[in-house]
Amino acid sequence: MLAMSKWFTLTPFMSNRFSKRVGFSNSPGSVRAHVNGGGDDTNNSKNNDKKKKKKVVVVGSGWAGLGAAHHLCKQGFDVTVLDGGDGIGTPDNVGIQGFWYPYKNIFSLVDELAIKPFTSWTRSAQYSGEGLEVEFPVYQELPQLPTPLGTLYHTQFVRLPLVDRLTSLPLMAAVIDFDNTDVAWKKYDSITARELFKRFGCSERLYQDIFGPLLQVGLFAPAEQCSAAATLGLLYYLTLAHQKHFDVAFCRGTTKQKIFEPWVGSLKAKSCEMLEHKKVTDFNFDEETGCVTEVVCGNETYSVDAVVVAVGITTLQETIKKSAALCKREEFLKVLNLAGIDVVTVKLWLDRKVAIPNPSNACAGFDDLFGCTIFDLNVIHDEHKDDTETVLEADFYHANELLPLNDELVTEKVISYLSKYINDLESACVVAKEIGRFPKRLTHFFPGSYKYMMRGSTSFPNLFMAGDWIITRHGSWLQEKSYVTGLEAANRVVDYLEEGSFAKVIPVEEDEPHIEALRSLNRRLNEIISQVPLSSYFLQ
Structure with a gap:
């Protein structure tokens, strides 16, 4: 790995x-x-x-x-x-935290330290308020297809019809246009992620069931509160640049x-x-x-x-x-x-075994207020592998409404939320809990923050x-x-x-040839457009 x-x-x-x-x-x-x-x-x-x-x-x-x-x-x-x-x-x-395939510098550090902290690459799933939406395989184990075909073809969409999935393709125009330059950030940072998806013709269902929940656990806030520039940068880096980039491992503690x-x-x-x-x-x-x-x-x-x-x-x-x-x-x-995002982490020990669908499960749809990830610690963490009862953790992002509650109320609400996704959870008893509160801890990439x-x-x-x-x-x-x-x-x-040698920073993997060709063409077109009289007169 x-x-x-x-x-x-x-x-x-x-x-x-x-x-x-x-x-x-x-x-x-x-x-x-x-x-x-x-x-x-x-x-x-x-x-x-x-x-x-x-x-x-x-x-x-x-x-x-x-x-x-x-x-x-x-x-x-x-x-x-x-x-x-x-x-x-x-x-x-x-x-x-997940450690994704393109984290080359962190993986290099781990090799240098001679430690082995990670699980193998794991399968994961995404849920909306309506239930299971997507199952993510281990992409590097599957035939490699040009971006974005690999992501579209190999990802297992449970409920989303093909016609809705195809409405994501026009978004590739924005992905190609956003090349992580200062100009690109200033162009897209002022609009919301929701407006971005609307402009490029995403279907309502694709937005509500896929993109919205994905951003709630990726940028930790609802799409209408996320910068379109940050959205494009994150989506390309983790899901679109190369098929295998969405593979993820976790720490074994x-x-x-x-x-x-x-x-x-x-x-x-x-x-x-x-x-x-x-x-x-x-x-x-x-x-x-x-x-x-x-x-x-x-x-x-x-x-x-x-x-x-x-x-x-x-x-x-x-x-x-x-x-x-x-x-x-x-x-x-x-x-x-600038602003931060509230996080509440909830670790629960149950009195029995409860089947959690995957080691990692991204969930949203809690009245559109916040998103969370549910982890099966019996699978991920070494210390819980031999436990006879289920140990799970749910990390809630944009958790403003959970932050001020006492531990008992947090636990009650969390059990109610998670029961939508985990069968038999309501019938289990919580025998121990750890609640972590982290006010304004994560970075909020809100529109205009750049x-x-x-x-x-x-x-x-x-x-x-x-x-x-x-x-x-x-x-x-x-x-x-x-x-x-x-x-x-x-x-x-x-x-x-003026002392010492520079650190060696491993660059991100180069764009696939067809993406690089399209970006070169796009840059030339933008240069031509910029020469047109009054091209900068109107609000972009």
Whole structure:
């Protein structure tokens, strides 16, 4: 399964505004010590004859933060990771995550760590409020057909008539037009996913029973609240670019147990310092150079030569509001316009065996309020394989109405919801439960959100950003995007400090020849249209 992770392509990297490799001087933070509660210049003077390691602080310990720390440690930097208090893995330790076939960089990392955290490729299903809609096979086991024929032909639609399925084909025009460029994002980001499907002639039933539920568990919000640009990007990356891309595996335990904990162990072995319960409140910077010199956590400070901020939107917004440095920068103030999505996770132990249709089941149709995924933990997690009773988990997205309820009410509602899809669930008794509440934890790609999102470089020359909401041209999504932006941030640090080698970022698989040909033709047509008088006069 992980053989593909051996394919590497070196991603050339240069900062958006400058390259230290063509003549910048050493950063001012290099003369400051890494201390808690202030510096001691007397002690610093004793080490003047020794070449000190450059200090890099990484804020956040999820895929992006650990990804940056992983590469920077290998390059010999003095790396400190600050976790804000929610535990190692923040902001990515929420619920159960799938690991899709195109996650080449994550699979490569797992190979490097010499761990085997994943299940085999698994079958899954999708339900609407009317019942079972789609069964997804393991696509790589089937004859490979050109996109999108493989997805249409091999996917087992239970209720949707062929005529409704065929109304999805015109959407390929938008898929081809959306090439992940800045122009494409600005063109499609202002409209909703629902409007996108309407414009390209999708049938009402295709929208209600297939696309709507898919987005509720893919972008974690109803289609009328999702950006059309994000919708096109996600759909192409996971379902349309190549037939086998929709194959998915899961961790054989929690992501924290199976990946983050051994990963952190390997980082500590490389002298990476992991500090928990450290909420960043501000950044001190040199007025003359504009470079960040210290990361502030309450009364403690950490001197730096470079910083990588790899936190979720809500956490960054809290920091911006407290920070005298960030609240004066336009790119950070724009972040205050972004939003997160509430998640509630419900793990239930039942008093008997109950048949759950598939290891993973995506469900929607709960009054169009939220979507959820149901997981059979007896199949997925090693610790429950031999249990004589059923253990399941249901992760609810856009769960605004579940978030304030107490555990008993949440459990009661969840049993009522899931009974629509799991036979005999109402007759089973819940003997134990774990309820997780994660307010505003997932990124909300709402219409118009692109103009508020940040790029990897900032107006501080030595402060860089990473996360699944950071703009990148790599083309990946979800955990893979977070990890890739972490590697890209590490490359920016390497470039700025003029030390070390660039991380090798595996690119997404190239478009199939007919898609590339169509995209080339589309670009030429767009160039011709742009030359037509008044072509930009009317609202697009």
